[in-house]
Amino acid sequence: MQCLSALRQQEQLDLIIANGENAANGSGITPEIYRELIKAGVDGITLGDHIYRRGAIMSILEAESNIVKPANYPSQAPGRDWMVLETEAGERVAVFSLLGRVFMKPVDCPWTAAERVLSSLPDDVQTILLDLHAEATSDMQLMGRYLDGRVTAVLGTHTHVPTADECILPGGTAFQCDVGMTGPYDSILGRKIDRVIETTTTFRPTSFDVASGDVRLSGTIVDVDQQTGRATGIRRLVVNQQRADEMTMRPEKNEEILEQNGEIPKYPMTKEARNPNDET
Numbered sequence: 001m002q003c004l005s006a007l008r009q010q011e012q013l014d015l016i017i018a019n020g021e022n023a024a025n026g027s028g029i030t031p032e033i034y035r036e037l038i039k040a041g042v043d044g045i046t047l048g049d050h051i052y053r054r055g056a057i058m059s060i061l062e063a064e065s066n067i068v069k070p071a072n073y074p075s076q077a078p079g080r081d082w083m084v085l086e087t088e089a090g091e092r093v094a095v096f097s098l099l100g101r102v103f104m105k106p107v108d109c110p111w112t113a114a115e116r117v118l119s120s121l122p123d124d125v126q127t128i129l130l131d132l133h134a135e136a137t138s139d140m141q142l143m144g145r146y147l148d149g150r151v152t153a154v155l156g157t158h159t160h161v162p163t164a165d166e167c168i169l170p171g172g173t174a175f176q177c178d179v180g181m182t183g184p185y186d187s188i189l190g191r192k193i194d195r196v197i198e199t200t201t202t203f204r205p206t207s208f209d210v211a212s213g214d215v216r217l218s219g220t221i222v223d224v225d226q227q228t229g230r231a232t233g234i235r236r237l238v239v240n241q242q243r244a245d246e247m248t249m250r251p252e253k254n255e256e257i258l259e260q261n262g263e264i265p266k267y268p269m270t271k272e273a274r275n276p277n278d279e280t
């Protein structure tokens with residue numbers, strides 16, 4: 001969270017969306033963490049299968065307009081199905097999330113829910129972002145292709161592992177199976193390695209405490225044509241602790257400092273924005 005404001009400036013981010021479902025010690029989100037994320041510069045929060053793990057968040061879900069539940073949860077479940085956020089320039093962006101159904105707890109049909117959300121959105125909103133919270137890459141690809149040309153981006157979360165398949169689909173929808181987690185990468189999906197291995201190999205129950213090593217911010221940046229709502233670029237982003245420290249100290253001098261230190265990219269593994277359609 002410490003580098004979000006510097007990151008917004010350096011990358012000229014109009015809007016920052018975070019999936020916060022693991023923010024409270026690895027599972028769920030509390031009202032305090034919700035407020036911290038918003039204060040740190042997050043504009044809107046999506047969640048996932050651990051949405052109600054901390055029950056106190058339900059009042060926030062019912063009261064606030066910048067946090068959503070998965071739209072294929074039952075209509076009686078606390079929270080709104082979609083939100084419309086506004087950039088500083090006044091551009092409106094719709095955001096919603098859906099849960100996948102492969103290797104996940106049973107939920108309502110994501111395809112039907114996607115249609116319901118799209119038909120409910122205000123007509124003047126061109127930019128639409130879907131956080132697809134799913135386990136299987138087949139689910140992600142299916143939804144990406146299903147909504148290609150009708151939403152700006154289908155970006156996956158839930159597996160905690162960033163995938164190298166970011167692209168712009170033929171209809172103009174930015175797609176990636178999973179944008180990765182922000183958290184400790186010296187871990188197994190964010191949990192202490194020895195605990196997970198012990199329980200897996202011996203069946204002895206242990207507490208799956210959150211790990212602490214190699215913390216990284218992981219995400220994906222999408223460039224958008226506001227007139228059409230279609231994506232024009234997509235790239236992965238990883239900021240490790242050292243980079244975050246440097247950005248926080250002297251954000252405006254970050255590139256200069258890295259050059260002086262003989263370091264290469266601003267963020268490891270980051271690629272230039274690209275549109276695969278332009279490369280052919």
Ligand SMILES: [Fe+2]
Pocket residue numbers: 021048049050133157158
């Ligand atoms: Fe999840």
